[in-house]
Structures are given as structure tokens and as C-alpha cells.
Amino acid sequence: MESRNWIGGEWNKPKAGTLEIRNPSDLAETVGYVHLSGKGELLEAVDAARSAQPKWAAMTGAARGECLYRMAGLLEAHGAELANLASSEMGKPIAEMRGEVARGVQLLRYYAAEGVRANGQMIPSAFVNVKQYSVRVPLGVAAVITPWNFPVAIPIWKIAPALICGNTVVWKPAENGCLTAVKLAEIFAEASLPAGTLNLIIGKGSVVGEALLEEAKIDAISFTGSSATGLRVAAASAARNLKYQTEMGGKNAAVVLRDADLDAAVAAVVSGAFRSAGQKCTATSRVIVEGAVYDEFASKTTEAIAKLRMANAKHEGAYLGPVASLEQFKTVNEYVVTALAEARTVAVGSSADGEGEGYYISPLLVEGVGADHRLVQEEVFGPLAVMLPAANIDEAIGLVNRTVFGLSASVFTRDLNNAFRFLDEAEAGMVRVNQETGGVEYQAPFGGMKDSSSHSREQGQSALDFYTHLKTCAIQYR
DSSP: OBOOEEETTEEEOOOSOEEEEEETTEEEEEEEEEEOOOHHHHHHHHHHHHHHHHHHHHSOHHHHHHHHHHHHHHHHHTHHHHHHHHHHHHOOOHHHHHHHHHHHHHHHHHHHHGGGSOOEEEEOOSSTTEEEEEEEEEOSEEEEEEOSSSTTHHHHHHHHHHHHTTOEEEEEEOGGGHHHHHHHHHHHHTTOOOTTSEEEOOOOIIIIIHHHHHTOOOSEEEEESOHHHHHHHHHHHHHHTOEEEEEOOOOEEEEEOTTSOHHHHHHHHHHHHHGGGGOSTTOEEEEEEEGGGHHHHHHHHHHHHHTOOBOOTTSTTOSBOOOSSHHHHHHHHHHHHHHHHHSEEEEEOOOOTTSOSOOOOOOEEEEOOOTTSHHHHSOOOSSEEEEEEESSHHHHHHHHTSSSEESEEEEEOSOHHHHHHHHHHOOSSEEEESSOSSOOOTTSOBOOEETTBOSOOBSTTHHHHHTEEEEEEEEEOO
């Protein structure tokens, strides 16, 4: 497969360079080629979106919703093909990838329904014969920059609310997810969106991303990626008075208290830490265990990790596959080397024997480092987690909050008092009881505190707030 841009309803092949994409599960397999764009093509995509926006915004919400319903139906019909490609491109196990595609379908249908829901509210006036009300109006052109780790769900949870609100979109995916992005755009092209409503631009962040931030005539930008790049997006957007949204890193903690159902806690912690090879911002990377059950929990977790199957992402039984790229492999392995040298190993999973050459990193759980150690404070984005002991819930909550991040946190307990205290005191945008840190339902707001997110939320009704201006209207009559 080869990548293409989709600009103004037309497909074209960019010519600013080419990358060969190898299957991270099997480096002998070439998945396809990514052709990179220059600044000129990016500006062309923005112009196409700008030209199309008035017509798209003038359509009724119901009509825009019908377009999203068609997109959902087509995605569902092509779901197996898309999941297979994405699994080959970035190494997510095929079962997980099918689930991600299904979530994309749900997201499209959820936001399609918003086209016929209330779009504001009546506001009482202090004056006679005055009617006033608020109404959401589109921003204009929204740029979305998406990561490689959820190559279907994250683009859709940005694009769908942007479109239903009357915005047009310029979408720049990460280089490691471009082939999946092109296939997704091909599917959406069949939905007969007006030309220029959704535009796909393939290119490097240093070229296309910088042009979006510095020159492009956009009205908003939604970004998911690293903290360093997110802060750059925020600063550039603020300088231009662009509405912006950044979803960045996490160092998510799971707390296991003495009264927890340990078997349930082990299953949730192992899933949160090692599914997707730990490559998600909500992954469990710190496991804080009350001293009374520390040894028992460690023993049960060791047994569970020993049973995990790391394999080619296309294998139905793969619990985790490889990390997504050579760059990711090198980065995560640096942390693994540090862990093996400076921490004590609690458990290490099996290798991917017989799978050929790929970017495989065995699951690793360590202990014996302090709360300020880099393994406890820095986002690894790989299958590595650290256990920390806590004397009681007070110390546990203190450890949860001892980080610059604040995305997701969970506690395992049967005590409602401790559960509600944790929900109140944990400094994270998403807090859970007896559930893993990873993921959130599509109809619920997604986002964090501190350095994990900017000041808005994705998904649910919150996404509609980001992709609109709120206009207050008043009319004097008689």
C-alpha cells in the first residue's frame, strides 16, 4: 500500500520524500510506503477546508448527521480490512484492533445523533418582551493531529464532533499510522462528504505540523501526543489566539488496598500495564500496594505475567505484540536497561520465540526504587511497570499525586469510604474504583489534570464545547 493525500475531495501523491513501513511484528514484511508532503500541500488542504466550511456549516444538523451515519456504516463494513492493516502497521494485537474499529463506529453514531439534539438553551431576561438564548456555532477550520497508538479511535473522536458541529477538518496523522489513516480516509470518501469537508495530509511534524501551527489559516487545533510537543502546540496556538486542545502524557497509578479482591486487581493491573504493549497514555505504570498484601499481590502478579503470550500481532491469542517502531523500541529499551540495573525484578514475561525478528519487549514489573526515581516519574510508553509499597491509604494517595501528570488513576478496595476518598483526593482527570486505569467509555469526557492535558476534554458532550463558539442572542419584541 502507498499513502496519498486527500485534499478537496481529490487524491494525490505527495513528493517530498518516502518512508518504507515495516511490520513491527515481522521486520521482513514491508507493509507499504508513506509519501511525505511539503508545506505547500498542507496550505492547499487548509484552503480546501476553508472554502468548503460555509456550505458544510449551512447544512442542517440532521443532514450532517446523516453523513456521519454513512461513515459509520462504511467503517463497520470495512472494519476487518482496516483492523488487519492497522495491526500490521503498528503492531497492536488483532483482537484489540477490531475492538478499536468497533469503538470508532460507536463514536460516529454517537456524534451523528447530536445533529438533531438541542444546540443551546433559553435564558430568562430581566426585561419585559425580551427573549434571549444561547446557541453553539462552528469555529471554522479545525486541525487535528493524531498519534499512532490508536490509529482509528483517536482520529474519529476528534473528527466526528468537529464535523457534526459544522467545522471542516484538516487531519495530520503520525507517520507510523499513515497507511491506516489513508485507508480510513478512503472508507470515509465513499460517504459522499462535500469536497473539502475532511482533508488528509501526510507529512512529518517538523514540516507539516510546524506549518499548521505557524502559518495555516485554521481556527482550532486538537493534538494528542507527547508532552513536549503538546506544550509547543499550546504556546504556538496561544500566540495566534487559536483555540487549542492538547492530550499528552500520563504516569497512571493503580492502588491496591488490603481489602481488595486481589485476583480482580491482578487481572486489571496486568491488563492496564501490558495490553497494547503499554503504549497508551492511560496505561498503568505505577502499582501502589498496601504493605499488608504487598507480597501476596506480587506473587499473584508474577504468576499472571508468566502466562502472558507475546506474539505476532496477527495471532488471535496474542495478549501483547511488539512496540510500534524502531524509535519506540530504542526508547523503551533504555528504560528496561535502567530497570534491570537499578531496580529489582518482580516478574518478567516470556519472549516472542519463533516469531521472527520484530520489536518485541517482554513485559517487566520491577520494585525497589524510590518515588522520585525516573522509572516512577517519567512516561515509558512500553510494557514496564513499577511496584511501590504504601503503609496505608494516606501514603498511597500521596504517592498517586506525586507526579507532574494527572491523567488516570484507580483504586482496588471493598471499602466505600476509601473508594470515595480516593475519588475525591486523587489528582487525575479520570478516577476509577475496581477498574483498570486504561480507557474510558466514548460517551464520557476524556482528559487529565496537571501536565497531562490542556483545559478542555475530548469525547462525550465535552467535545462539542471545544469545537464550537457559544453565541448569546437576544431580541426585543413589541
